[in-house]
Amino acid sequence: xxxxxxxxxxxxxxxxxxxxxxxxxxxxxxxxxxxxxxxxxxxxxxxxxxxxxxxxxxxxxxxxxxxxxxxxxxxxxxxxxxxxxxxxxxxxxxxxxxxxxxxxxxxxxxxxxxxxxxxxxxxxxxxxxxxxxxxxxxxxxxxxxxxxxxxxxxxxxxxxxxxxxxxxxxxxxxxxxxxxxxxxxxxxxxxxxxxxxxxxxxxxxxxxxxxxxxxxxxxxxxxxxxxxxxxxxxxxxxxxxxxxxxxxxxx
Amino acid sequence: xxxxxxxxxxxxxxxxxxxxxxxxxxxxxxxxxxxxxxxxxxxxxxxxxxxxxxxxxxxxxxxxxxxxxxxxxxxxxxxxxxxxxxxxxxxxxxxxxxxxxxxxxxxxxxxxxxxxxxxxxxxxxxxxxxxxxxxxxxxxxxxxxxxxxxxxxxxxxxxxxxxxxxxxxxxxxxxxxxxxxxxxxxxxxxxxxxxxxxxxxxxxxxxxxxxxxxxxxxxxxxxxxxxxx
Numbered sequence: 001x002x003x004x005x006x007x008x009x010x011x012x013x014x015x016x017x018x019x020x021x022x023x024x025x026x027x028x029x030x031x032x033x034x035x036x037x038x039x040x041x042x043x044x045x046x047x048x049x050x051x052x053x054x055x056x057x058x059x060x061x062x063x064x065x066x067x068x069x070x071x072x073x074x075x076x077x078x079x080x081x082x083x084x085x086x087x088x089x090x091x092x093x094x095x096x097x098x099x100x101x102x103x104x105x106x107x108x109x110x111x112x113x114x115x116x117x118x119x120x121x122x123x124x125x126x127x128x129x130x131x132x133x134x135x136x137x138x139x140x141x142x143x144x145x146x147x148x149x150x151x152x153x154x155x156x157x158x159x160x161x162x163x164x165x166x167x168x169x170x171x172x173x174x175x176x177x178x179x180x181x182x183x184x185x186x187x188x189x190x191x192x193x194x195x196x197x198x199x200x201x202x203x204x205x206x207x208x209x210x211x212x213x214x215x216x217x218x219x220x221x222x223x224x225x226x227x228x229x230x231x232x233x234x235x236x237x238x239x240x241x242x243x244x245x246x247x248x249x250x251x
Numbered sequence: 252x253x254x255x256x257x258x259x260x261x262x263x264x265x266x267x268x269x270x271x272x273x274x275x276x277x278x279x280x281x282x283x284x285x286x287x288x289x290x291x292x293x294x295x296x297x298x299x300x301x302x303x304x305x306x307x308x309x310x311x312x313x314x315x316x317x318x319x320x321x322x323x324x325x326x327x328x329x330x331x332x333x334x335x336x337x338x339x340x341x342x343x344x345x346x347x348x349x350x351x352x353x354x355x356x357x358x359x360x361x362x363x364x365x366x367x368x369x370x371x372x373x374x375x376x377x378x379x380x381x382x383x384x385x386x387x388x389x390x391x392x393x394x395x396x397x398x399x400x401x402x403x404x405x406x407x408x409x410x411x412x413x414x415x416x417x418x419x420x421x422x423x424x425x426x427x428x429x430x431x432x433x434x435x436x437x438x439x440x441x442x443x444x445x446x447x448x449x450x451x452x453x454x455x456x457x458x459x460x461x462x463x464x465x466x467x468x469x470x471x472x473x474x475x476x477x478x479x480x
Contacts, residue, residue, distance in 0.1 A: 099416050121413040180413040199420040203392055210397050211419050215412050218404030223352075227344040227401050234399030235337045238323045241395045245323070 007034045016048040025062035026055040031086020050196035054103040063110025090118040097212040103188035117148035122179040131167040258284040266302035277315035278308045292346040303453035307360040316367025347375040356460045360449035371402035382442025388424030
């Protein structure tokens, strides 16, 4: 286990668990809640096959505290620089080439919801609550929440949630497809860990990387280029597999 | 009429082209199949009277997908340049992409197994109807490979990337009900009537589809015409 300032990192048999640790609400004390470099190096050095992001205790994260936002706004250093670091961290999480699950219980508000939206898969417990409460305080989501929610929801729903600042529960979040599944288990971390172990068991790191890359390409490249890339990756795996087979004795 | 295929049969009736994957019992997609399929797609592009395409398998199955040994042999053939072999794989995906991008409706009628590259082919169709006995899956990762003809992205477009990550990495197979739940098929039809249903559906929508292929129109046929009995 490694403790950073407001997070804790554990490697459980090749699956990483990153816990937001500032209980009870796990407020984010700075937009870059863990150094992007630290996260990146950890994943690479430990050859992690998957990552779970969760909150310590009964909540995922309440996001940033209002007083911290206002004092950041009044500080001498431009606020945009800090926000940019936070956004870069979230895009780094989105771009990770291993599956990342947000294991959500309790509150998942503001910056917390933005972290969850940056993950590839969202599981939540029945008691989870979601909101972008920023507009109630004369603000708006600042770490890309408007964009990431907009990608998942039809425009009117996204507008209602961001401008209305309403809170939604797990059932609503599931029907709006903000979360992928509601889990019955009381511990979302255990469940997510088990899920990642199951889907990555027996899969080499390279296959996991390529599958994630293919999904990313589909969003970012023109269709023909994405298909070409997929073929290239497939051919590379096939060549490797052919080598392995020729080394393996015939059964 | 397009003839001369060994692994595919093709008939054109009243503007509806019926492509049958025809290498019983499993209609495996061999290297020979892909080269014929690419040729067929080139032919389809020139058929002015074509208004809809229905794809099904001969006999009890849609298709068991690519013959992995053939594909591995192909990319590993030391005598041929790697790029050339990859070029052939890229041609396969171009043919699949044509089916997705064409202005006329493409419908897959699925019975039995629809696995690997065959499932990828079905995912490039605009509509998928299946029998209650259908079995789906992209099992490539269980053979230390990955789906190579656009299956990952097309699956994610239908069922969302979270579910796609799970189904592709796990590589396990699943049945018709599950496929419907994940929106990977549009409707389950009694298995003996799948092809008949797909042909009737093609006949019903062929004129309108080209003119008004808008999201709203597609939504409408999903809610109205899929109720066709």
